[in-house]
Amino acid sequence: MSSELTFSARQRLVLVPVYTLLVIASAVTLVPFVWMACSAFKNNADFFSSLFLPHGDGFLGIDWGRLTITNFKRLFTELSIGNALLNSFFLASVSALAATLCSAAGGYALAKFRFAGRGVVLNLVLVALVIPGPLLMAPGYQLIYKLGLLDTYAGLLLPGIAPAFGIFLFRQAAMNAIPHELLESARIDGAGELRIFFTLVLPLLRPMIGAFLMITFLGTWNNFIGPQIILQSPELFPLSVAINQLRGLYGTDYGMIMSGTLVSIAPVLCLFLLLQKEFIAGLTSGAVKG
Amino acid sequence: MNTSGKRFRTEPSWVPWLFLSPFVITIAVFLAWPLIQSVLLSMQQTYGPKTSRWIGFENFTFLLSDPLFWKALRNTVIFACGSVFLQLPLSLGLAMLLNRPGLKGRAFFRLIFFAPSLVGLVFVGLMFALMFEKRTGMINVALHALFASFNPEFPWLQEYVMPALILAALWLYVGFNMIYFLAALQNVPAELMEAAALDGAGPWQRFRHVVVPEIMPVVSFVVLLSLLGSFQLFELPFILLNGPGPDNRGLTIVMYLYQMGFTANDLGYASAIGWVLAIMLGTFAFGQRLWLKREEKR
Secondary structure: HHHOOOHHHHHHHHHHHHHHHHHHHHHHHHHHHHHHHEEEEEEEHHHHOOOOOEEOOHHHEEEEEHHHOOOHHHHHOOOOOOHHHHHHHHHHHHHHHHHHHHHHHHHHHHOOOOOOOOOHHHHHHHHHHHHHHHHHHHHHHHHHHOOOOOOOOOHHHHHOOOOOHHHHHHHHHHHHOOHHHHHHHHOOOOOOOHHHHHHHHHHHOOOHHHHHHHHHHHHHHHHHHHHHHHHHOOOHOOHHHHHHHHHOOOOOHHHHHHHHHHHHHHHHHHHHHHHHHHHHHHHHHOOOOO | OOOEEEEEEEEOOHHHHHHHHHHHHHHHHHHHHHHHHHHHOOOEEEEEOOEEEEOOOOOOHHHOOOOOHHHHHHHHHHHEEEEHHHHHHHHHHHHHHOOOOOOOOOHHHHHHHHHHOOOOHHHHHHHHHHHHHOOOHHHHHHHHHHHOOOOOOOOOOOHHHHHHHHHHHHHHHHHHHHHHHHHHOOOHHHHHHHHHHHOOHHHHHHHHHHHHHHHHHHHHHHHHHHHHHHHHOHHHHHHOOHHHHHHOOOHHHHHHHHHHHHHHHHHHHHHHHHHHHHHHHHHHHHHHHHHHHHHHOO
């Protein structure tokens, strides 16, 4: 980068307030995370007596001995938070895989095939994109009830296996990433359509697949209202619903609530750190063109 | 028959339908059908999914004179104003800081600012419920330490519900919107900026006459997203306040819809609220298109 070589001292000075503001904004962003993580390891007395970690004579002026993992032990023994954790993993993985596969297939079909009815389907996608979720809450519940799917994972998962949002994103990705000649030559070589899709098309859509897996995993993991309305048996609850119920059971036991929250958000934060590049690219790809 | 005149064998016509079948089936069952039902439901009074009776347009006439609905609408509008007039300028400001040429650690800062949007609304609600506690909550402790005159007993969740909600949403969404603004700013051609600088345009003039027109499509898109999201606000106040809050100070339109449908068990009235909401959201989307068209004509 030649521009950095010609960077004058004056311009460098301009960056000082920029860095200052960015560091302050970062601190404000991170403090709630730090506070929550600290609170999760404190007993209730220390929760009220210290803001972050309890003061003492230990390293960095902190009384490390007062920290405890009792909150986590109680979460996993007194309550079946381990079960809720598994439920969340199951629901989020299944819905992410299904939604990604169905969206990739549908988007590919809309981008690379010419067929009667294509325009109609494309319009359906656009209409589905603008229907607000809350409008479907009451009739959707009635439908799930009539189908006998209340209190089942099928009732929770089936409506989301092929989201219009995904079809739209994958259609755009397929238009850009899949050369028509490649499909033609594969067909001349006698490859079946399903084989073409799985061995040729899916690998070419990889960047969008990574982003969309992450988006749908996160969406299902964090979904509260769906399971809250559809599920009734506590053993089926994902973390979002189970953790909210902690509050009724342990209303004033703040350490418990914060350790439950930490257990709930740590997995997705880790996942994001691994996949953040793809994720952000996927988020903005639909928007940049306005 | 192959009408395109190509020599190559084309795929049979059922192939795209096979690939689209999950979408077409789910859209028919879980979108089109409930959508029709919601029109019918909005003209009924129900008790749960089993019993109902026809009442015509009574739900809508009742809604217009329902003080709780107006309260919910008022709260929702206040929140939307906070989103558009506080959150988005902050997001744009952060994006402009990050877009400074020569800045190091851009990806790192972006990662930090984006992190809150990964946390589900339930978990944000629980965290902030404890952080907004009187006396013991982190926010009052910190504000009291910074400004000695600040009352550590400040009753956020008892009386200042909307400011508390707007603050929590700031933490949650500023970084999310920033991603869009940053992408837009990075698409502003550098030559345009250099040419304006050579013509003697100052930083403000460059921002007003070069940057703003270039990023306007994305700005209007983010404003729309923000309005649509604000008007569908539900989980954050629902968890933060463990319900609508004292004196319904945190009641929002969708929370009212939820209460009517699933606590009072009137799916009909809930559907009527849903349609009124949909009409409002549709108006915003239409407004954004008009705005974009007007910008293009300039």
